[in-house]
Structure formats: C-alpha cells, structure tokens
Amino acid sequence: MPPADLPDTVGALRRSGYRPRTVKAEVRDNLLAMLREGRDPFPGVVGFEHTVRPQLERALLAGHDLVLLGERGQGKTRLLRTLVGLLDEWSPQLAGSEIHEEPLAPVTTWGLRQVAERGEDAPVTWRHRSERYGEKLATPDTSVGDLIGDVDPVKVAEGRSLGDPETVHYGLVPRTNRGIFAVNELPDLAERIQVSLLNVLEERDVQVRGYALRLPLDLLLVASANPEDYTNRGRIITPLKDRFGAEVRTHYPLRLADEVLLLRQEADLVAVVPDHLLEVVARFTRAVRESTSVDPRSGVSARFGVAGAESLAAGALRRAAITGEAQAVARVCDLPAVVPTLLGKLEFDVSEEGREQEILAHLLRRALAETFRARLGGVDLSALVDLFDEGATVETGDLVTADRLLASLGPVEGLGRITTALEGVSGESAAIVAACAETALEGLYLTRRIGKDEVPGGGRAVYGAA
Numbered sequence: 001m002p003p004a005d006l007p008d009t010v011g012a013l014r015r016s017g018y019r020p021r022t023v024k025a026e027v028r029d030n031l032l033a034m035l036r037e038g039r040d041p042f043p044g045v046v047g048f049e050h051t052v053r054p055q056l057e058r059a060l061l062a063g064h065d066l067v068l069l070g071e072r073g074q075g076k077t078r079l080l081r082t083l084v085g086l087l088d089e090w091s092p093q094l095a096g097s098e099i100h101e102e103p104l105a106p107v108t109t110w111g112l113r114q115v116a117e118r119g120e121d122a123p124v125t126w127r128h129r130s131e132r133y134g135e136k137l138a139t140p141d142t143s144v145g146d147l148i149g150d151v152d153p154v155k156v157a158e159g160r161s162l163g164d165p166e167t168v169h170y171g172l173v174p175r176t177n178r179g180i181f182a183v184n185e186l187p188d189l190a191e192r193i194q195v196s197l198l199n200v201l202e203e204r205d206v207q208v209r210g211y212a213l214r215l216p217l218d219l220l221l222v223a224s225a226n227p228e229d230y231t232n233r234g235r236i237i238t239p240l241k242d243r244f245g246a247e248v249r250t251h252y253p254l255r256l257a258d259e260v261l262l263l264r265q266e267a268d269l270v271a272v273v274p275d276h277l278l279e280v281v282a283r284f285t286r287a288v289r290e291s292t293s294v295d296p297r298s299g300v301s302a303r304f305g306v307a308g309a310e311s312l313a314a315g316a317l318r319r320a321a322i323t324g325e326a327q328a329v330a331r332v333c334d335l336p337a338v339v340p341t342l343l344g345k346l347e348f349d350v351s352e353e354g355r356e357q358e359i360l361a362h363l364l365r366r367a368l369a370e371t372f373r374a375r376l377g378g379v380d381l382s383a384l385v386d387l388f389d390e391g392a393t394v395e396t397g398d399l400v401t402a403d404r405l406l407a408s409l410g411p412v413e414g415l416g417r418i419t420t421a422l423e424g425v426s427g428e429s430a431a432i433v434a435a436c437a438e439t440a441l442e443g444l445y446l447t448r449r450i451g452k453d454e455v456p457g458g459g460r461a462v463y464g465a466a
Contacts, residue, residue, distance in 0.1 A: 002090050002126035010103050011120025013092055020102050023178055023220050024063040027086045031060055034086075042082040045075055046262045047253035052079070055248045060086070064245025065201055065221040067186065067236070073301020074250040076224040080135075080182045083222065087129040091178065095123035098170055099177040099215075100132075107216055109166055132179030136172050138189035144196045147171045149208045168208050173200055178218050186223040187235055194237050197221070201243035227297075252289060252302065256282055262302055267309040271316035271328035274435050276375055276422040280335065281308045283367035288346065293359045295347040304345045311338045315398060323401045329431035332442045333398050333461070335364060365446060372443025379421050381440060381449075383413040388450045388465045394441065397460030402434035409437060 007013040021029070034041045035057070042053060056079070059066045068076040093100040094111050101111040103124045115122050136147065144150075152169035173181055183189065183197075199205055205216050223244070225236060241247075253259045259282035260275070267273075285305035288294055315334030319325060339360045348356050387410075394408045419425070419436040441463050445452040451466045 002128070006090065006126050007092070008124055009120060010094075010115065010118075010122040010124060013103055013124050014120070018092065018104075020104050022218050023087070023180070024060075026088055027083070027180075027220060028061050028063065030086045030088065031057060041086060042079060043085070044265065045079050045082060046265065047255065047258035048075075048079070048250070051254070052248060052250050055246070059246035059248060062245065065243070066223075066246040066248055067241075067244050068222070068224045068248050068250055069227060070224075070250030071252070071299030071301075072226060073299065073303045074252055075302065076250055077182075077184055079250070080184075080222050080224060081133065083180050083220070084129055084133040087132055087180070089129055090126045091129070091132065092124050093127055093178070095125045099174045099217075100127060100179070102178060102218070132176070134172055134176030134179060134181045135184065136182070137184045138186055140188065140190060142189055142193055144193055145169075145171060147173050147193065148196050148200075148206050149174060151208075173197075173219070173221075174206055174215060174217060176219055180220045180222065183221075183223040186225045191235075191237050194240050198239055198243060201240070226299075252300075256286070259286060259305065263305050263309045266302070267306045267313075269310065269313040271313040271320070271330060272431070273309060273313050273316070273330045274423055274432060276371060276439060277312060277330055277332070277335075277435070278309060279375075280364075280367050280371045281305050281312065281338075283370050284308065284364050287363040287367055288360070291359065291363060293349055293352045293355075295349055298347040301345065304342060307345065308338050308342055311341050319399055319401070322399060325401045325403075325431070327402075327429055327431040329402065329429075329435050331396075331402075331435045332368065332438045333396050333400070333459075335368070336361065337398065339364060368439075368442060369446040372439065372446065375422050376418065376440060376443060379417055380414060381418070381444060384440060384444060385449050387412060388463065391465070393462050393464045395455075395460060395462050396438055396441070397455070399459060402431040405434045405438065406430060412437075 007016050007018070031041055041057070042048070045053075048056075056066070060083075068079060070076055092103050094103045094106055094114060096114070097106070097108070097111055099108065101107055103122070106112050106115055136142065149168050149171040152167055186194070199207060200217060200219075201221060204218070205214050207214075253262055256279070260278050263278050263282055282305060285300060285302075285308070288304065289296075289300040294300065312330045312334050313328075315337055316328040316330040319334075320328035339357060342360065343356055346356070348359070352359060392410070394405065396405055415433065415437060418440050419433050422436045422439060423432060441450065442452075444450045445463065449466060451464050453462050453464065455461060
C-alpha cells in the first residue's frame with residue numbers, strides 16, 4: 001500500500017510541487033544517483049561488471065531503447081527485470097485509467113474528460129514500481145491486438161459506435177504506459193507483428209486498426225534476442241533494428257570465480273555441496289562450452305551448470321536417505337550420475353552421434369583434474385600415496401557413507417591440510433572431511449599416482465596402488 005500522506009487529487013498533487021518526468025528521465029536520474037552512491041543498479045547479475053554493465057548504463061543514460069543480444073542462458077531476462085529498480089518507488093496516475101495516465105497530462109479521451117469534469121478534484125492513485133514493468137515472450141501466435149490493442153466488442157455492445165476511441169481494448173504495450181516493457185526473444189515475433197512496434201519506438205504512439213487515434217506513450221522499450229534467431233531462424237526487421245537506440249552484447253561469465261558465484265546464487269541445493277565441487281561443475285560447464293564436439297551456435301546455458309549442481313546435491317540427499325547418514329554432503333562419487341541428466345541440454349555436432357555421454361564424462365574428469373591441480377597442487381600428498389603402496393585399499397561409491405570411507409582410510413597424516421586447501425577450513429564435520437579425502441583420492445588416480453578399479457554392478461569403486 002502506498003504511504004498515506006501522498007496526494008490523492010490532481011490539485012493536491014499540483015500543490016505538492018510534483019513535476020512530471022518521462023520514464024527515461026526518471027531512469028536516468030535514479031541511475032545517476034545509484035552510481036554516485038556506489039550502489040549496484042543491477043543486483044543479482046553476475047559477471048558483467050566490466051563489460052555489459054558499462055554499455056547498458058550508457059544506453060540508459062542516453063535514453064535509448066535497447067536490445068540485449070546473446071546466447072541462451074546468459075542472464076538477459078534477469079538483467080532486463082532488474083531495470084524496474086531504476087524507477088521511482090511510487091508513481092502517481094489518474095485513478096481508473098487503463099493506461100496509467102499522468103494526472104497532470106492525460107492523453108486519452110476518457111482521461112481528458114475526467115480532468116475537464118472534475119478539475120482539481122480528479123482522483124489520483126499511486127502505483128508501485130514493481131507494477132510498472134510489463135513483459136511478453138514473443139511467440140509465433142502473438143498478434144497485434146495482444147501488443148497494441150483491438151476493438152472491444154463488449155464496449156461496442158454497450159452502445160458506443162465503432163469510431164469511438166473508447167471502444168478500444170488496449171494491448172500490453174499501452175497498458176505499460178509510464179513504465180518499462182520488455183519483449184523476450186524478439187526475433188521469434190512474426191515480421192508483420194514487429195511492424196506494429198515501429199511507431200512505438202519512433203513516434204512514441206500507437207495505431208489501432210482504422211481508428212483516428214493517436215495515443216502518445218511514455219515508456220522504455222527493451223528486448224532480448226538470440227544471435228542464432230537473429231541471423232537464421234528469425235530476424236529483427238531492419239526498420240525495427242534501426243529504431244532501437246542501442247544493441248548490447250551479453251556473454252557467459254569470463255572468470256571461473258564468477259561461474260562459481262553464479263552456481264551458488266542460482267542453484268537450489270537440497271544438500272551441502274562443498275565449494276571445490278561447485279568449482280568442478282563450473283570448470284565442467286566451461287569445458288563443454290569450449291568443446292569442438294558441442295554446437296557453438298546453440299550455446300551452453302548457465303542453466304546447464306545450475307542443473308548439474310542441483311543433481312549433485314540430490315545424489316548426496318539420496319545417499320543420506322538410504323544409508324541414514326546424518327549430514328547429506330556431496331562427494332566425487334556423485335559426479336558421474338550428473339552426466340546423463342545433462343545430455344538433453346546440449347546440441348552436439350552431427351559427427352559425434354552416439355558418443356555424447358562419453359564426451360561429457362571425459363570433460364568432467366578433466367574438470368576434476370584441473371580443480372585438483374589448482375587446489376591441491378602445492379599440498380604434500382605423499383602420505384596418501386604411501387598408504388596405498390603399503391597395500392591399503394579404500395572403497396567408495398554413491399551409497400558408501402562418509403564414516404565408512406574414513407574408517408577404511410584410517411588415520412592419515414595431512415588430511416587436515418587437504419581439507420583446509422579444498423574448503424579453506426579445518427576441523428569440519430566427518431562428511432566434509434570425507435568429501436575432501438575422496439577428491440584427493442580421485443585426483444591422485446587421474447594423475448596416475450594411485451589405481452582405481454570399478455566394482456561390477458556400478459556405483460562403487462576401490463582405490464589401491466597404481
């Protein structure tokens with residue numbers, strides 16, 4: 001609910017010193033205030049600080065409508081939705097207006113009549129900024145009526161003539177007047193429908209069928225597009241591209257740290273996933289993006305890594321439920337089961353047909369080996385290697401509990417250093433220590449310092465001497 005002390009009539013609003021601003025001016029003023037105060041204008045958006053964000057800020061400060069262009073899963077929609085935070089918290093509107101008209105400058109026949117009849121007593125209501133954002137996913141069945149408007153048969157049936165502007169049922173764009181309207185996947189919008197947006201971007205008005213109607217709109221129009229759609233399956237028509245003031249390219253996280261932060265922020269983890277295993281998933285995602293076996297035109301969405309992290313946590317939760325383990329903590333043994341669940345998120349090169357799972361399994365092992373070298377490359381693991389050289393074996397698997405793993409490993413010098421190197425702390429719970437110990441064992445196997453035998457039946461393996 002808006003604060004009770006806000007003006008509730010046109011006269012009170014005028015006397016309060018209120019001065020109308022366009023949406024773009026409002027966005028510019030609020031963005032400048034945030035930049036001066038050092039606040040983040042786009043909360044929750046990771047990895048764009050020095051690339052996308054400066055371009056986006058310049059476009060908004062210039063008052064440009066804009067297109068975000070990038071592969072799937074790069075956070076384009078998330079970024080567009082943060083723009084609503086640049087609007088004033090509360091905005092006045094003429095009470096009852098379908099298109100949220102500015103009280104001091106109404107534009108519809110209805111709004112003009114309200115002010116003419118009631119004058120300074122015309123009622124004013126206040127709208128929160130969260131209500132000033134409209135969004136439409138562009139689909140082939142989207143019509144001009146959906147976006148712009150059409151004749152309302154109910155209003156005609158009430159006795160108005162077809163030429164009466166008040167018989168118009170306004171579409172999504174006019175109903176977002178004095179706000180931000182976003183079109184997701186703009187190239188998927190039929191070309192003849194894209195034409196309906198031309199006047200919105202240039203003349204800032206709408207045309208509805210054969211009506212002698214000029215409805216000046218005040219809004220910021222933003223859109224997202226995929227480069228593949230942009231060039232092949234669909235396209236943004238040339239006149240519409242010309243009317244957008246800015247085109248901003250997005251990208252996947254450039255730094256590994258941003259990839260890990262994104263996973264931690266977006267994944268809904270039902271069990272504890274140690275940081276070093278999230279790093280494995282992040283490295284795995286980046287390796288898949290760089291693989292020549294995967295079609296680069298389709299991209300590898302951030303949702304790929306998020307789904308992988310969530311599946312990893314689910315494996316730990318399953319083990320805890322079956323074995324009665326007190327704490328569900330993900331381990332290396334949970335990683336292989338992630339691969340089959342992610343196959344459907346990728347488009348492989350035609351020449352790799354039939355080898356998809358093998359390719360992902362190889363890339364996952366490579367990601368694990370890279371994490372092992374990065375985190376444990378400087379740690380002395382000779383005590384672990386000597387243990388296996390003396391004939392010890394350690395069984396692990398997706399149903400082997402942490403206590404059982406540590407019991408078979410026995411007291412090993414340097415286990416605390418391994419835990420500290422991987423998780424940054426020592427003296428953690430047995431489940432965390434077991435997860436770190438298993439990562440060390442798998443890393444030693446992948447670097448061929450110890451051996452490993454898969455137990456028939458799946459889900460179990462035995463580490464031993466090389």
